Amino acid sequence: xxxxxxxxxxxxxxxxxxxxxxxxxxxxxxxxxxxxxxxxxxxxxxxxxxxxxxxxxxxxxxxxxxxxxxxxxxxxxxxxxxxxxxxxxxxxxxxxxxxxxxxxxxxxxxxxxxxxxxxxxxxxxxxxxxxxxxxxxxxxxxxxxxxxxxxxxxxxxxxxxxxxxxxxxxxxxxxxxxxxxxxxxxxxxxx
Ligand code: HEC
Numbered sequence: 001x002x003x004x005x006x007x008x009x010x011x012x013x014x015x016x017x018x019x020x021x022x023x024x025x026x027x028x029x030x031x032x033x034x035x036x037x038x039x040x041x042x043x044x045x046x047x048x049x050x051x052x053x054x055x056x057x058x059x060x061x062x063x064x065x066x067x068x069x070x071x072x073x074x075x076x077x078x079x080x081x082x083x084x085x086x087x088x089x090x091x092x093x094x095x096x097x098x099x100x101x102x103x104x105x106x107x108x109x110x111x112x113x114x115x116x117x118x119x120x121x122x123x124x125x126x127x128x129x130x131x132x133x134x135x136x137x138x139x140x141x142x143x144x145x146x147x148x149x150x151x152x153x154x155x156x157x158x159x160x161x162x163x164x165x166x167x168x169x170x171x172x173x174x175x176x177x178x179x180x181x182x183x184x185x186x187x188x189x190x191x
Pocket of ligand 1: 110131
């Protein structure tokens with residue numbers, strides 16, 4: 001019996017892993033780690049992470065797009081002070097984007113989004129508010145203070161890998177152009 005359970009667990013893991021592998025890499029953050037250590041966070045925020053961020057929010061993109069986004073939300077005066085104190089780290093918004101409403105704006109869109117298919121989740125106002133609290137707290141923990149330098153290094157590495165990936169894909173696309181053009185011609189006139 002335990003063997004059957006283990007086999008089943010392995011199958012589920014494979015299904016999840018292949019679903020994750022199929023999600024396209026559209027942003028540098030998509031190449032980041034898909035989980036972070038939240039063991040020291042307040043219980044309410046750990047619950048938002050476990051029950052919403054790494055599950056419901058991870059249906060369209062992996063949690064990496066959320067966890068490794070450049071966004072850092074601080075109140076306006078704190079954001080201005082942070083930017084003044086860290087000119088090098090905040091010079092490129094692709095690396096670190098400090099904005100007073102960084103997450104609020106995105107989450108408002110998510111909350112107002114109508115259901116589009118049977119897979120895409122919809123979010124209650126309470127869920128959005130819980131996720132917002134998590135994102136603001138988590139970004140402050142991992143993207144400021146003595147972890148700022150580490151985050152900037154990781155973001156730069158992700159951007160570099162992403163740009164290289166894009167270049168490689170462009171090269172492949174150009175190399176395939178001849179075949180693709182012939183293929184398009186063949187398929188063209190159908191219906
Ligand atoms: C319906 C599909 C879908 C769901 C569900 C979804 N997202 Fe996204 N998310 C996207 C798309 C598409 C983008 C990239 C375009 C954009 O920024 O709107 C994105 C981008 C992001 C970004 C990156 C923004 C940036 O500028 O780097 C964050 C952060 C994010 N999502 C967080 C979340 C959170 C948190 C949830 C759960 C509340 C969530 N997403 C659920 C589709 C989704």
